[in-house]
Structures are given as C-alpha cells and as structure tokens.
Amino acid sequence: MRFSYPVVIAAALVVGAGVAQAHHSFSAMYDATKPVRLVGKLSKVEWTNPHSYFYLDVKSTDGKVTTWACEGAGPGALSRRGFNKTDIKVGDTLIVDGYLAKSGGKIIDARRVTLPNGRVVSGGTPGDGGPQDSVPTKPAPKP
C-alpha cells in the first residue's frame, strides 16, 4: 500500500493544545503549525550526538522517491526512553511523525517513530507538548 508524502495531519489532531510548545530549540528550528507524517524505507541512520538522523526514502503516489531527514535526540536520550540502535536497520519501513523544519528543507524533527513491529518510540525530547511526546504508548493505528 502506498502513502502520499507528506501526509499533513490536521493541526488539531497532532499539535494538541494549540499553544506553541517548544523544546530547547524546537520552536527556533521547527514549525509547530506544520505537522508531518512520513512513511518510508530507512536508507541511512546516524546514531550520533548531539542529534541522531534517520533518512527515509518516501515514495509519493506518482512513484517518485524523495529522501527525507528526521532529526532525533542523541543516543543517550533515546535509549533512556526505550529506543535503541538495534531496534532499526536499513531497509525497515518506519513511520515518523514530526514537524517541518523552518529552513524549508526536507527535514523534520523525529518526535514519534513507529517501528516495523508496531512499537511506538519517542525520537525527541520529552515534555514538548507535542503528540505522545515522552512515553511510547500504544502501537500506532494501522495505516
């Protein structure tokens, strides 16, 4: 099943409170009014400090493939919230929810990552006020 990219979820569903929430530099770098859901194949992963990066090859309805970068927290913060390097590998299909970078590039911050087995993990800093920001809750609904 193919997914159009990026599927922009209505702000009311994703952003929540409506007040511009932010985490350290979130608001300075990302646009809280532009939520994005990316579904794609993991082509590269950088499990690095100060930020991790997941590169997804996202296929649009017309078959065109575009690479998107998803910026996450550093390895320590991710592992403290149950997301480890061994949870993903190149070739996996991931769903990443986040917000569009203000710079206009194909970059989102990885706030929530749905792993191939359906487990949902946090990609970012907790307490942002973003969608299911700190603790992985139930598996995401099947697309």
Next chain:
Amino acid sequence: MTLVQQLYDSPLATAIRESDNLFPILQTFHILGTIGLAGTIAVVDLRLLNVAFRREAPAAVAESLLPVTWVGFAIMAISGGLLFAAQSAKIYGNVFLRAKLLLLALAIANVVLFHSTTYRNIRAWGGEVSPATAARVFALLSLLLWSAVIVTGRFIAYF
C-alpha cells in the same frame, strides 16, 4: 580522504559521537572549564582595567590565579578537542565554528602578546597603581574576545 574526514572517522571520534553519555559528559566539562578559564581571566582583566581589586598589585592577582586558569584551559583544550573531533566533518564548514576558532586564536594571541610585552612592566607595579593604557587595551580585548568565543560557540548548534 581529507584530514577532517579522517579525524571524524577515527575510532575515538566515532566512539564519542555514538556514545550514550560520554559526549554529554564532555559537554558538561566544557561548560565547567569555561567558568574556570573565562572566570579567572575576567578577574585579572578587571584589575588591569582598574575596575576591581585596585589595592592589589596586578601581577600578584594574575600570578595567583594563573594555576586555575591553566587547569581551565587544559579542560577546555581536551574537551573541546574531543568534541570537535567527534563532529569535525559535520561542523567544519559551519561559519560560527570557523569564527569561534579564529576568535580563539586571536584571544590566545592576545594573551601571549600581553605576557611578552606590557606584562613584563607591570610586574614592577605595586598596589594602587592604575595600569597603563596598553594594559587596559589588552584587558578589554581579552574580555571581548573570550566573550565572542563563548557566543560563537553557542551559535554553532543553530546554524
């Protein structure tokens, strides 16, 4: 492969970059070292600008704080070097990183120049002496340059 890329790919830099806690610990030492280095330098500069410790001989203040300044500098050199190595290929082109390194070189040159010229004279000065203009210029430059190093350093993460 460029030197910067070789440094980035080295086992040590990679281990730091992919670590859970080592990188944040180095960042913590980097901020603590900033306080030790910049804090002690600032006190000496304030004396040279005749703004504080006016009754103390400038050389006495400087020499007394020098060991702490050196410890601060060692912490900064080691933590800074390791943090740079871990990110080198990614930040090498960053304009604020380049500005910071340039300002750091200027700040160090300012210290070296001061110590090899004007400082030699102030060793003879006792307390209640208003330092000569040259000393004040070095001190003001010192405060401005080290502050600029700190500010540009912080901006690296955002641009």
Next chain:
Amino acid sequence: MIEAIFMWLGRTSVGTALQQSTAGFAATEALHILALSVVGGSILVANLTVLGRVLKTTAPETVFRQLQPFYRGALVLVAISGMMLVAAGPYKYYTNPLFPLKLGLLVVAVTLHAILSRRLNTQSVARRLAIASLVVWTSVVITGRWLGLI
C-alpha cells in the same frame, strides 16, 4: 496554578518572539552562558580564596566585597535570561523533573554564598561552607546542562 504561570510566560511578547526566532533564542542562551560564567567565576575565585588556594595575600572579606557587584549583576542577568528561555518553551521546563531540581539547587547555592559572606572570620566554618558552595554551584551547572538531555 504553576502550570498557568508557565503557560502565561509562553504567551508573553518575549516568549512568542523567541519561539519564532532562531537567532533570538541562540542569543538568549549565549547571554545565559556569559552571565553564568561571571557568576561561576566569582564563586570560584571567592571560594578558592577562603580555601587558601588563590589571592593568599588578600583578605577573603576584600575578595568577596570586590566581586560582589559582578556576582549580583550577573546573577540578575542569569535569572532574566533563564526566564526568557523558559518563555521560549514553557511546557518543556514544566514537565522536566530536572528543572525544579536545578532551581532548588540554585536557591541553596545562593543561600550558601550569602551565609559564607557573613562567616568569613571563622576559618574552619568558612572553609566547610566554601567546599559546600563549590559542590552545590557545580551541581547547578551540571543539572542545567543535562536538562535537555534526559
């Protein structure tokens, strides 16, 4: 009630301005670091004087008095820039357990320094307070750094 204060901070003009501006946020953080370097430097030099490590020919009372205007001025800037940073992202600080810890440690640190300034004449007491002060102030800095990393 506390949540309301945090949320109100986020709705101030300063808060919303910093939420929009990358440069503004970075500059505010840079100011916070510059100011805390002055505070930290003052604390370091003052306490090392009490411990007999630096400025041995100067009375501790003199060192404390000379550094006081810089310590106080910089502490005000630390507080103001700190509040601006919270205004740029209030929910993050409200829900982060390290934030109340940092503020609590800061209150203890400032109190210790104030007490120490009045007890400089009793060397044994002063030295213990100086060590405690260094430990607590260092903890404030460490907690501050790890706020964004947990």
